[in-house]
Amino acid sequence: MSxxxxxxxxxxxxxxxxxxxxxxxxxxxxxxxxxxxxxxxxPTAMAMDKAGVDSILVGDSLAMxxxxxxxxxxxxxxxxxxxxxxVARGAKSALLVGDMPFMSYQVSVEDAVRNAGRFLQNGGMxxxxxxxxxxxxxxxxxxxxxxxxxxxxxGLTPQSVHQLGGxxxxxxxxxxxxxxxxxxxxxxxxxxFSLVLESVPARLAEYISKQISIPxxxxxxxxxxxxxxxxxxxxxxxxxxxxxxxVKQYAKLHEDLNKAFTDYIDDxxxxxxxxxxxxxxxxxxxxxxxxxxxxxxxxSLEKKR
Ligand code: KIV
Numbered sequence: 434m435s436x437x438x439x440x441x442x443x444x445x446x447x448x449x450x451x452x453x454x455x456x457x458x459x460x461x462x463x464x465x466x467x468x469x470x471x472x473x474x475x476p477t478a479m480a481m482d483k484a485g486v487d488s489i490l491v492g493d494s495l496a497m498x499x500x501x502x503x504x505x506x507x508x509x510x511x512x513x514x515x516x517x518x519x520v521a522r523g524a525k526s527a528l529l530v531g532d533m534p535f536m537s538y539q540v541s542v543e544d545a546v547r548n549a550g551r552f553l554q555n556g557g558m559x560x561x562x563x564x565x566x567x568x569x570x571x572x573x574x575x576x577x578x579x580x581x582x583x584x585x586x587x588g589l590t591p592q593s594v595h596q597l598g599g600x601x602x603x604x605x606x607x608x609x610x611x612x613x614x615x616x617x618x619x620x621x622x623x624x625x626f627s628l629v630l631e632s633v634p635a636r637l638a639e640y641i642s643k644q645i646s647i648p649x650x651x652x653x654x655x656x657x658x659x660x661x662x663x664x665x666x667x668x669x670x671x672x673x674x675x676x677x678x679x680v681k682q683y684a685k686l687h688e689d690l691n692k693a694f695t696d697y698i699d700d701x702x703x704x705x706x707x708x709x710x711x712x713x714x715x716x717x718x719x720x721x722x723x724x725x726x727x728x729x730x731x732x733s734l735e736k737k738r
Contacts, residue, residue, distance in 0.1 A: 467660025521557025566616025
Protein backbone atom coordinates (compact mmCIF):
# COMPACT_ATOMS: atom_id res chain seq x y z
CA MET A 434 0.00 0.00 0.00
CA SER A 435 1.38 3.43 -0.91
CA UNK A 436 1.88 6.02 1.78
CA UNK A 437 1.93 9.81 1.50
CA UNK A 438 4.49 11.84 3.43
CA UNK A 439 2.94 14.87 5.12
CA UNK A 440 5.35 17.68 5.94
CA UNK A 441 3.98 19.95 8.65
CA UNK A 442 4.88 23.58 9.17
CA UNK A 443 7.77 24.16 11.56
CA UNK A 444 7.99 27.93 11.24
CA UNK A 445 5.66 28.90 14.08
CA UNK A 446 4.75 28.21 17.66
CA UNK A 447 7.83 26.04 18.08
CA UNK A 448 7.46 26.14 21.87
CA UNK A 449 3.97 24.58 22.01
CA UNK A 450 3.97 20.87 22.73
CA UNK A 451 2.00 18.50 20.52
CA UNK A 452 -1.50 17.94 21.91
CA UNK A 453 -2.32 14.23 22.25
CA UNK A 454 -5.26 12.15 23.42
CA UNK A 455 -3.47 11.99 26.79
CA UNK A 456 -3.53 15.80 26.94
CA UNK A 457 -7.30 15.62 26.43
CA UNK A 458 -7.66 13.23 29.37
CA UNK A 459 -5.37 15.35 31.59
CA UNK A 460 -7.27 18.52 30.76
CA UNK A 461 -10.53 16.88 31.83
CA UNK A 462 -8.94 15.70 35.08
CA UNK A 463 -7.67 19.24 35.78
CA UNK A 464 -10.99 20.83 34.81
CA UNK A 465 -9.35 22.80 31.97
CA UNK A 466 -11.59 23.51 28.98
CA UNK A 467 -10.55 21.82 25.72
CA UNK A 468 -10.76 24.01 22.58
CA UNK A 469 -11.52 22.58 19.16
CA UNK A 470 -12.35 24.13 15.78
CA UNK A 471 -12.89 22.83 12.28
CA UNK A 472 -10.50 23.58 9.42
CA UNK A 473 -10.34 22.47 5.83
CA UNK A 474 -7.29 24.27 4.43
CA UNK A 475 -3.66 25.18 5.08
CA PRO A 476 -3.82 28.90 6.01
CA THR A 477 -6.79 28.48 8.38
CA ALA A 478 -5.17 25.51 10.12
CA MET A 479 -1.94 27.47 10.45
CA ALA A 480 -3.71 30.50 11.98
CA MET A 481 -5.67 28.47 14.53
CA ASP A 482 -2.66 26.34 15.47
CA LYS A 483 -0.69 29.54 16.05
CA ALA A 484 -3.58 30.89 18.17
CA GLY A 485 -3.19 27.81 20.40
CA VAL A 486 -6.27 25.70 19.68
CA ASP A 487 -6.03 22.23 21.29
CA SER A 488 -7.54 20.29 18.42
CA ILE A 489 -8.52 20.74 14.79
CA LEU A 490 -11.33 18.70 13.26
CA VAL A 491 -11.34 18.25 9.51
CA GLY A 492 -15.12 17.96 9.69
CA ASP A 493 -17.42 16.53 7.08
CA SER A 494 -19.14 19.93 7.45
CA LEU A 495 -16.66 20.54 4.60
CA ALA A 496 -19.51 19.31 2.37
CA MET A 497 -21.75 22.23 3.36
CA UNK A 498 -19.52 25.17 4.26
CA UNK A 499 -16.81 24.71 1.61
CA UNK A 500 -18.28 22.53 -1.14
CA UNK A 501 -21.80 24.01 -1.05
CA UNK A 502 -23.86 20.82 -0.62
CA UNK A 503 -27.22 20.82 1.22
CA UNK A 504 -25.98 18.38 3.88
CA UNK A 505 -22.88 16.35 4.77
CA UNK A 506 -23.83 13.17 2.90
CA UNK A 507 -22.16 13.70 -0.51
CA UNK A 508 -18.57 14.25 0.67
CA UNK A 509 -16.22 11.32 -0.08
CA UNK A 510 -13.15 9.79 1.59
CA UNK A 511 -10.91 11.12 -1.21
CA UNK A 512 -12.24 14.67 -0.75
CA UNK A 513 -11.81 14.44 3.03
CA UNK A 514 -8.22 13.22 2.63
CA UNK A 515 -7.41 16.01 0.18
CA UNK A 516 -8.42 18.62 2.80
CA UNK A 517 -6.92 16.66 5.71
CA UNK A 518 -3.49 16.82 4.03
CA UNK A 519 -3.77 20.59 3.61
CA VAL A 520 -4.66 21.00 7.30
CA ALA A 521 -1.80 18.68 8.37
CA ARG A 522 0.67 20.86 6.43
CA GLY A 523 -0.54 23.94 8.32
CA ALA A 524 -0.92 22.70 11.90
CA LYS A 525 1.99 21.52 13.99
CA SER A 526 0.76 21.23 17.57
CA ALA A 527 -3.01 20.70 17.61
CA LEU A 528 -4.43 17.18 17.80
CA LEU A 529 -5.75 16.56 14.27
CA VAL A 530 -9.01 14.64 13.92
CA GLY A 531 -10.33 13.40 10.57
CA ASP A 532 -14.11 13.10 10.33
CA MET A 533 -15.16 9.81 8.74
CA PRO A 534 -17.64 10.64 5.95
CA PHE A 535 -20.99 8.99 5.30
CA MET A 536 -20.63 5.37 4.11
CA SER A 537 -16.94 5.14 5.01
CA TYR A 538 -17.68 3.13 8.21
CA GLN A 539 -21.35 2.07 8.16
CA VAL A 540 -21.19 -0.88 5.74
CA SER A 541 -18.68 -3.08 7.53
CA VAL A 542 -16.19 -3.03 10.39
CA GLU A 543 -13.43 -3.87 7.85
CA ASP A 544 -14.31 -0.76 5.82
CA ALA A 545 -14.32 1.30 9.00
CA VAL A 546 -10.81 0.17 10.03
CA ARG A 547 -9.42 0.56 6.48
CA ASN A 548 -10.82 4.07 6.04
CA ALA A 549 -9.80 5.17 9.54
CA GLY A 550 -6.29 3.97 8.67
CA ARG A 551 -6.27 6.08 5.52
CA PHE A 552 -6.82 9.23 7.61
CA LEU A 553 -3.60 8.51 9.52
CA GLN A 554 -1.58 7.00 6.69
CA ASN A 555 -2.58 9.29 3.80
CA GLY A 556 -4.18 12.29 5.53
CA GLY A 557 -1.71 13.25 8.26
CA MET A 558 -4.40 12.97 10.98
CA UNK A 559 -3.81 11.81 14.58
CA UNK A 560 -7.31 10.44 15.22
CA UNK A 561 -10.71 9.95 13.59
CA UNK A 562 -14.29 10.84 14.51
CA UNK A 563 -17.42 8.93 13.65
CA UNK A 564 -21.11 9.39 14.40
CA UNK A 565 -23.41 7.06 16.31
CA UNK A 566 -23.75 5.14 19.58
CA UNK A 567 -24.33 1.46 20.30
CA UNK A 568 -24.73 0.63 16.59
CA UNK A 569 -21.11 1.76 16.04
CA UNK A 570 -19.56 0.11 19.12
CA UNK A 571 -18.01 -2.75 17.09
CA UNK A 572 -16.48 -0.34 14.59
CA UNK A 573 -15.07 1.85 17.39
CA UNK A 574 -13.61 -1.21 19.14
CA UNK A 575 -11.98 -2.47 15.94
CA UNK A 576 -10.52 0.93 14.97
CA UNK A 577 -9.15 1.45 18.49
CA UNK A 578 -7.83 -2.12 18.31
CA UNK A 579 -5.85 -1.10 15.23
CA UNK A 580 -4.17 1.63 17.31
CA UNK A 581 -6.22 4.53 15.97
CA UNK A 582 -7.78 6.94 18.49
CA UNK A 583 -11.54 7.43 17.98
CA UNK A 584 -13.71 10.39 18.92
CA UNK A 585 -17.43 9.57 19.13
CA UNK A 586 -20.29 11.88 18.15
CA UNK A 587 -23.76 11.72 19.74
CA GLY A 588 -26.91 13.85 19.78
CA LEU A 589 -27.56 15.60 16.48
CA THR A 590 -25.59 13.40 14.11
CA PRO A 591 -25.82 15.18 10.73
CA GLN A 592 -25.15 12.04 8.66
CA SER A 593 -28.53 10.76 9.95
CA VAL A 594 -30.34 13.98 9.00
CA HIS A 595 -33.04 12.10 7.06
CA GLN A 596 -33.63 9.64 9.89
CA LEU A 597 -33.78 12.46 12.46
CA GLY A 598 -36.24 14.46 10.32
CA GLY A 599 -33.91 17.47 9.93
CA UNK A 600 -31.16 19.27 11.83
CA UNK A 601 -32.95 19.26 15.19
CA UNK A 602 -31.90 19.08 18.85
CA UNK A 603 -31.78 15.58 20.38
CA UNK A 604 -32.22 14.04 23.84
CA UNK A 605 -35.04 16.35 24.90
CA UNK A 606 -37.32 13.65 26.32
CA UNK A 607 -36.54 11.48 29.35
CA UNK A 608 -36.35 8.29 27.26
CA UNK A 609 -34.16 9.90 24.55
CA UNK A 610 -31.88 11.32 27.25
CA UNK A 611 -31.54 7.84 28.83
CA UNK A 612 -30.52 6.33 25.47
CA UNK A 613 -27.97 9.12 24.94
CA UNK A 614 -26.40 8.50 28.36
CA UNK A 615 -26.24 4.75 27.67
CA UNK A 616 -24.64 5.38 24.27
CA UNK A 617 -22.02 7.66 25.84
CA UNK A 618 -21.11 4.89 28.30
CA UNK A 619 -21.01 2.30 25.50
CA UNK A 620 -18.62 4.45 23.43
CA UNK A 621 -16.42 5.01 26.48
CA UNK A 622 -16.35 1.27 27.10
CA UNK A 623 -15.57 0.61 23.40
CA UNK A 624 -12.41 2.72 23.79
CA UNK A 625 -13.31 6.17 22.39
CA PHE A 626 -10.93 8.81 23.80
CA SER A 627 -13.48 11.63 23.60
CA LEU A 628 -17.05 12.38 22.58
CA VAL A 629 -18.74 15.21 20.67
CA LEU A 630 -22.19 16.07 22.02
CA GLU A 631 -24.13 18.10 19.45
CA SER A 632 -27.40 19.97 20.04
CA VAL A 633 -28.48 18.33 23.28
CA PRO A 634 -29.92 20.01 26.39
CA ALA A 635 -27.19 21.64 28.49
CA ARG A 636 -28.23 19.85 31.71
CA LEU A 637 -28.06 16.46 29.97
CA ALA A 638 -24.63 17.22 28.43
CA GLU A 639 -23.31 18.27 31.83
CA TYR A 640 -24.72 15.13 33.46
CA ILE A 641 -23.16 12.86 30.81
CA SER A 642 -19.83 14.70 31.13
CA LYS A 643 -19.79 13.88 34.86
CA GLN A 644 -20.79 10.26 34.32
CA ILE A 645 -17.97 9.31 31.93
CA SER A 646 -14.19 9.55 32.31
CA ILE A 647 -13.49 10.64 28.70
CA PRO A 648 -13.81 14.33 27.77
CA UNK A 649 -16.98 15.57 26.10
CA UNK A 650 -16.70 18.27 23.45
CA UNK A 651 -19.91 20.24 23.12
CA UNK A 652 -21.46 22.05 20.18
CA UNK A 653 -24.81 23.51 21.10
CA UNK A 654 -24.62 21.51 24.32
CA UNK A 655 -23.97 24.23 26.90
CA UNK A 656 -21.08 25.11 29.18
CA UNK A 657 -21.08 21.86 31.20
CA UNK A 658 -19.05 19.92 28.61
CA UNK A 659 -15.30 19.39 29.03
CA UNK A 660 -14.57 21.32 25.83
CA UNK A 661 -16.18 23.19 22.96
CA UNK A 662 -16.09 22.92 19.17
CA UNK A 663 -17.55 25.22 16.51
CA UNK A 664 -17.64 25.07 12.74
CA UNK A 665 -15.10 27.76 11.85
CA UNK A 666 -17.14 29.17 8.97
CA UNK A 667 -19.98 29.84 11.44
CA UNK A 668 -17.63 31.48 13.96
CA UNK A 669 -16.12 33.68 11.23
CA UNK A 670 -19.48 34.67 9.70
CA UNK A 671 -18.39 33.11 6.42
CA UNK A 672 -21.31 30.73 5.88
CA UNK A 673 -24.35 32.81 5.00
CA UNK A 674 -26.99 30.12 4.34
CA UNK A 675 -27.92 29.74 8.00
CA UNK A 676 -26.32 30.20 11.42
CA UNK A 677 -27.38 27.82 14.20
CA UNK A 678 -28.66 29.48 17.39
CA UNK A 679 -25.75 28.12 19.44
CA VAL A 680 -23.08 29.86 17.34
CA LYS A 681 -21.24 32.93 18.57
CA GLN A 682 -19.92 34.95 15.60
CA TYR A 683 -16.46 36.42 16.20
CA ALA A 684 -16.21 38.10 12.77
CA LYS A 685 -18.32 38.95 9.75
CA LEU A 686 -16.02 37.71 7.02
CA HIS A 687 -18.74 37.26 4.41
CA GLU A 688 -19.40 41.03 4.59
CA ASP A 689 -15.66 41.77 4.60
CA LEU A 690 -15.12 39.59 1.51
CA ASN A 691 -18.03 41.20 -0.29
CA LYS A 692 -16.63 44.68 0.42
CA ALA A 693 -13.10 43.71 -0.67
CA PHE A 694 -14.38 42.24 -3.97
CA THR A 695 -16.63 45.21 -4.82
CA ASP A 696 -13.80 47.66 -3.95
CA TYR A 697 -11.43 45.76 -6.25
CA ILE A 698 -13.92 45.74 -9.14
CA ASP A 699 -14.54 49.45 -8.64
CA ASP A 700 -10.79 50.25 -8.54
CA UNK A 701 -10.07 48.33 -11.76
CA UNK A 702 -13.02 49.88 -13.59
CA UNK A 703 -11.98 53.36 -12.49
CA UNK A 704 -8.24 52.82 -13.19
CA UNK A 705 -7.24 53.22 -9.52
CA UNK A 706 -5.62 49.76 -9.55
CA UNK A 707 -2.86 48.96 -10.34
CA UNK A 708 -1.15 52.14 -9.06
CA UNK A 709 2.56 52.97 -9.38
CA UNK A 710 3.44 51.05 -6.21
CA UNK A 711 1.98 47.84 -7.70
CA UNK A 712 3.97 48.20 -10.91
CA UNK A 713 7.32 46.67 -11.98
CA UNK A 714 9.91 49.31 -12.95
CA UNK A 715 12.54 49.23 -15.71
CA UNK A 716 15.52 51.61 -15.76
CA UNK A 717 15.72 54.29 -18.47
CA UNK A 718 19.02 52.77 -19.54
CA UNK A 719 17.48 49.33 -20.16
CA UNK A 720 14.47 50.86 -21.85
CA UNK A 721 16.66 52.85 -24.26
CA UNK A 722 18.65 49.71 -25.04
CA UNK A 723 15.38 47.82 -25.62
CA UNK A 724 14.21 50.56 -28.04
CA UNK A 725 17.52 50.41 -29.87
CA UNK A 726 17.29 46.60 -30.15
CA UNK A 727 13.70 46.54 -31.26
CA UNK A 728 14.32 49.23 -33.88
CA UNK A 729 17.35 47.35 -35.22
CA UNK A 730 15.60 44.00 -35.23
CA UNK A 731 13.23 44.49 -38.22
CA UNK A 732 16.18 45.73 -40.31
CA SER A 733 18.37 42.81 -39.31
CA LEU A 734 15.56 40.40 -40.19
CA GLU A 735 15.16 42.07 -43.55
CA LYS A 736 18.89 41.81 -44.18
CA LYS A 737 18.71 38.02 -43.70
CA ARG A 738 15.94 37.60 -46.28
O1 KIV B 1 -18.34 18.02 10.68
C1 KIV B 1 -18.23 18.79 11.64
O2 KIV B 1 -17.82 19.95 11.53
C2 KIV B 1 -18.62 18.28 12.96
C3 KIV B 1 -18.73 19.26 14.07
C4 KIV B 1 -20.04 19.94 13.98
C5 KIV B 1 -18.51 18.64 15.38
O3 KIV B 1 -18.87 17.12 13.09
